[in-house]
Amino acid sequence: MIEISHLVKKYGDHYAVKDLNVRIEEGQIYGFLGPNGAGKSTTMNMITGYLAPTAGTVKVDGFDIVKEPEKAKEHIGYLPEIPPLYSEMTVEEYLKFAAELKRIPGKERAAQIEKAIKTAQLEDVRKRLINNLSKGYKQRVGLAQAVLGDPETIILDEPTVGLDPRQMIEMRELIRSLKKDHTIILSSHILSEVSAVCDQILIISKGELVASDTPDGLQAKLKGAGELELCVKGTAAQLKTLLSNLDGVESFTTTEAEDGTVLAQVSEKADCDIREPLFYELAENRMPLLGMEKKTGSLEDIFLQLTDKLEEETKQ
Numbered sequence: 001m002i003e004i005s006h007l008v009k010k011y012g013d014h015y016a017v018k019d020l021n022v023r024i025e026e027g028q029i030y031g032f033l034g035p036n037g038a039g040k041s042t043t044m045n046m047i048t049g050y051l052a053p054t055a056g057t058v059k060v061d062g063f064d065i066v067k068e069p070e071k072a073k074e075h076i077g078y079l080p081e082i083p084p085l086y087s088e089m090t091v092e093e094y095l096k097f098a099a100e101l102k103r104i105p106g107k108e109r110a111a112q113i114e115k116a117i118k119t120a121q122l123e124d125v126r127k128r129l130i131n132n133l134s135k136g137y138k139q140r141v142g143l144a145q146a147v148l149g150d151p152e153t154i155i156l157d158e159p160t161v162g163l164d165p166r167q168m169i170e171m172r173e174l175i176r177s178l179k180k181d182h183t184i185i186l187s188s189h190i191l192s193e194v195s196a197v198c199d200q201i202l203i204i205s206k207g208e209l210v211a212s213d214t215p216d217g218l219q220a221k222l223k224g225a226g227e228l229e230l231c232v233k234g235t236a237a238q239l240k241t242l243l244s245n246l247d248g249v250e251s252f253t254t255t256e257a258e259d260g261t262v263l264a265q266v267s268e269k270a271d272c273d274i275r276e277p278l279f280y281e282l283a284e285n286r287m288p289l290l291g292m293e294k295k296t297g298s299l300e301d302i303f304l305q306l307t308d309k310l311e312e313e314t315k316q
């Protein structure tokens with residue numbers, strides 16, 4: 001388990017990470033999602049002890065990453081955005097070297113290396129020079145290094161960046177397969193990737209956590225805040241009066257058609273579902289409802305909404 005409490009990283013006056021509080025539970029895949037510059041790499045680097053926080057703490061299975069770095073690091077495997085591979089070594093040589101650096105006891109090393117090679121599916125290229133491997137295989141070598149020593153938590157910074165679509169799919173499958181033995185934290189700016197692979201999504205924007213939920217939960221949260229498309233018999237003026245007085249309406253636009261109907265786009269306030277009261281209100285005002293369609297927000301919308309909201313707030 002990883003506990004991130006009031007974590008802050010400042011560069012001069014600029015907050016790269018601002019008061020981050022997250023609890024990472026075992027056996028799940030967590031995705032840090034955010035646009036470029038949101039603070040994902042900075043957070044990963046602080047969790048893994050590569051960067052000292054300005055304030056706050058990270059505890060890995062109870063060990064403070066700053067005060068007891070060696071003990072804490074035993075519990076995490078890290079694949080940075082640019083894995084530090086030695087291109088003139090073969091895959092096996094590199095993993096031997098990484099096992100020594102990780103201080104895996106001599107008698108366990110060979111077995112651990114075999115396990116890592118198997119997990120990252122590197123059997124076919126184990127004797128090849130890293131320099132001659134494709135980007136996809138290089139990334140897998142980085143992953144093998146991260147799983148060496150069987151740490152409880154594996155942290156992957158943008159693990160599919162620069163991979164072609166096929167390599168991306170293979171990498172995602174590999175990550176999913178790690179879940180049975182490890183807790184995974186990965187960062188990505190690709191929403192579809194995070195929603196396809198992760199159990200929990202943490203949306204980070206301008207160094208702040210703006211949402212934390214399951215992919216379904218995030219979608220459900222904003223269910224009420226969708227858009228309604230209406231087609232009503234009556235005039236735009238009548239409908240405007242009615243919508244203006246209805247609770248839960250955030251904003252609307254109306255367009256009067258020549259056939260005596262009026263079309264409207266209605267935005268609902270968050271956590272509101274106005275369909276029922278709207279139906280009865282229209283009936284009471286003798287305005288027949290000819291059509292009503294609810295457009296729920298996609299995860300893409302939610303992401304944009306949350307990150308844009310913060311952008312606007314910081315501009316004010």
Ligand SMILES: Nc1ncnc2c1ncn2[C@@H]1O[C@H](COP(=O)(O)OP(=O)(O)OP(=O)(O)O)[C@@H](O)[C@H]1O
Nearest residue numbers: 011015016034035036037038039040041042043189
């Ligand atoms: N060494 C540094 N000195 C000054 N500012 C920095 C430094 N490292 C990062 N930053 C700033 O901190 C913020 C967060 O950067 P970070 O690299 O963590 O974002 P990110 O979400 O990982 O983005 P990306 O996907 O582009 O890597 C950015 O505004 C960045 O410019």
